[in-house]
Amino acid sequence: MSTSESAIPAKSYHHGDLRAALIEAGLALLEARAADDLGLREVARAVGVSPTAIYRHFPDKRALMAALAAEGLARLAAAQRAASEAAGGGVAGFSATGAAYVRFALANPALFRLIFANSATADLLDGKPEDDAMAFLRANAAALAEGVGGDAQVVALQAWAIAHGLAMLMLDGQVPVDDALIDRVVDAGVIGK
Amino acid sequence: MSTSESAIPAKSYHHGDLRAALIEAGLALLEARAADDLGLREVARAVGVSPTAIYRHFPDKRALMAALAAEGLARLAAAQRAASEAAGGGVAGFSATGAAYVRFALANPALFRLIFANSATADLLDGKPEDDAMAFLRANAAALAEGVGGDAQVVALQAWAIAHGLAMLMLDGQVPVDDALIDRVVDAGVIGK
DNA sequence: GCTCTAAGTTGACGGCGTTCACATTAAGAT
DNA sequence: ATCTTAATGTGAACGCCGTCAACTTAGAGC
Numbered sequence: 116m117s118t119s120e121s122a123i124p125a126k127s128y129h130h131g132d133l134r135a136a137l138i139e140a141g142l143a144l145l146e147a148r149a150a151d152d153l154g155l156r157e158v159a160r161a162v163g164v165s166p167t168a169i170y171r172h173f174p175d176k177r178a179l180m181a182a183l184a185a186e187g188l189a190r191l192a193a194a195q196r197a198a199s200e201a202a203g204g205g206v207a208g209f210s211a212t213g214a215a216y217v218r219f220a221l222a223n224p225a226l227f228r229l230i231f232a233n234s235a236t237a238d239l240l241d242g243k244p245e246d247d248a249m250a251f252l253r254a255n256a257a258a259l260a261e262g263v264g265g266d267a268q269v270v271a272l273q274a275w276a277i278a279h280g281l282a283m284l285m286l287d288g289q290v291p292v293d294d295a296l297i298d299r300v301v302d303a304g305v306i307g308k
Numbered sequence: 309m310s311t312s313e314s315a316i317p318a319k320s321y322h323h324g325d326l327r328a329a330l331i332e333a334g335l336a337l338l339e340a341r342a343a344d345d346l347g348l349r350e351v352a353r354a355v356g357v358s359p360t361a362i363y364r365h366f367p368d369k370r371a372l373m374a375a376l377a378a379e380g381l382a383r384l385a386a387a388q389r390a391a392s393e394a395a396g397g398g399v400a401g402f403s404a405t406g407a408a409y410v411r412f413a414l415a416n417p418a419l420f421r422l423i424f425a426n427s428a429t430a431d432l433l434d435g436k437p438e439d440d441a442m443a444f445l446r447a448n449a450a451a452l453a454e455g456v457g458g459d460a461q462v463v464a465l466q467a468w469a470i471a472h473g474l475a476m477l478m479l480d481g482q483v484p485v486d487d488a489l490i491d492r493v494v495d496a497g498v499i500g501k
Numbered sequence: 502g503c504t505c506t507a508a509g510t511t512g513a514c515g516g517c518g519t520t521c522a523c524a525t526t527a528a529g530a531t
Numbered sequence: 532a533t534c535t536t537a538a539t540g541t542g543a544a545c546g547c548c549g550t551c552a553a554c555t556t557a558g559a560g561c
Contacts, residue, residue, distance in 0.1 A: 130509080151344050154547085154549085155548075155549060156548070156549080164509070165510050165511080166548095166549085166550090167551085168509050171507080171508055171509070172508090231482070234480060266492065272474065272483065272489070273470055273493055275473065275477065276473030277466055277469045279473035280469030280471070281465065283424070283473065283476055284468065284469060284472055287424045287427060290465065296462075299462050300462055300466055300469065323540080326539080326540085347517065348518060349517070359517095359518085359519090360521095361539075363519080368519075369518065
């Protein structure tokens with residue numbers, strides 16, 4: 116019978132890879148719902164499994180959310196890397212990175228918020244894998260800082276803060292979502308000149 | 309039981325001014341709890357009233373939260389106004405405004421988050437009173453923008469984004485809370501020079 | 502083939518936001 | 532002064548939530 120062969124294993128009493136399925140379903144639900152409206156039982160329902168089955172793979176709800184946040188962070192880092200390379204690196208690449216940061220937030224509002232709502236705690240719990248992605252954000256900022264005058268750390272922080280602040284203000288409806296505006300704000304955000 | 313808490317006397321079946329008491333209690337609880345861990349029943353308990361009594365003054369929980377956010381926004385605006393005046397206005401006053409913005413966020417994390425989590429929706433619901441406070445934020449940014457080259461709107465946005473982004477990143481544990489750093493980041497945030 | 506154990510289920514508990522029927526009170530008209 | 536009425540607070544209940552404990556299933560290894 117039918118059974119798909121490679122990607123998705125057969126279904127029975129035991130789910131093939133429930134942990135991955137839960138994360139996938141959670142990310143899908145986050146495209147429509149806000150992070151705090153996402154329920155444990157809701158995710159279980161989406162996967163077609165009992166609510167308590169989740170506890171075989173995550174100690175509690177916060178751990179599930181942290182896993183979603185970790186995956187979101189990886190995607191954010193990937194989007195930035197891609198934008199930087201597409202722009203050819205250097206200063207242009209750095210500006211592109213900032214713009215990609217903001218556009219990722221606008222394209223994935225709930226996920227973006229979840230990343231930063233959980234990153235502080237997730238860092239302390241897991242420690243390793245998402246550190247990699249976050250390091251890219253920091254490294255990007257620090258790298259450009261050397262090209263200009265002033266304190267490198269301060270310039271890096273300003274660039275990060277501009278991107279993060281603009282993303283948040285647009286998400287919260289404080290600033291109209293204007294695609295061209297993103298480039299102008301982030302671009303001139305390369306201060307010192 | 310006696311014990312009313314403060315200024316307003318007259319306790320019996322009817323509470324003196326429950327609406328005000330609920331907001332006061334809510335703000336007090338937000339100093340210890342995160343906004344989404346704040347329960348309707350918890351606020352009612354703090355005031356010593358039945359959970360459902362709240363519904364005589366607010367249509368639902370979100371309305372209570374919006375009221376708390378409105379009060380928080382007023383306080384934020386007041387803190388900025390005070391900082392600006394203390395610095396003597398002008399460019400120095402503007403930098404002080406930005407630093408005050410960040411420091412307010414650090415001093416009132418849950419409340420600051422609530423302000424921006426609810427401001428978009430609160431605007432559409434209430435419309436008037438908090439607009440006043442928010443207008444101060446925008447006006448401040450726009451005012452300085454004229455002094456420098458470049459697009460006034462862009463410069464204003466950059467300044468706001470730097471303050472907002474720095475506040476958020478510090479609240480989320482992404483950037484260490486360093487008092488001197490706030491001034492340096494926000495200060496040089498006055499770009500164009 | 503039997504056993505052991507990881508993975509999923511069922512049922513329950515307390516807490517939440519919210520609704521509805523009811524109790525109490527302050528205030529204005531008589 | 533009394534009666535009426537609308538405003539304000541109470542209590543019980545509903546459905547949903549996160550989580551725990553006890554049971555069931557099925558696949559892997561001797």
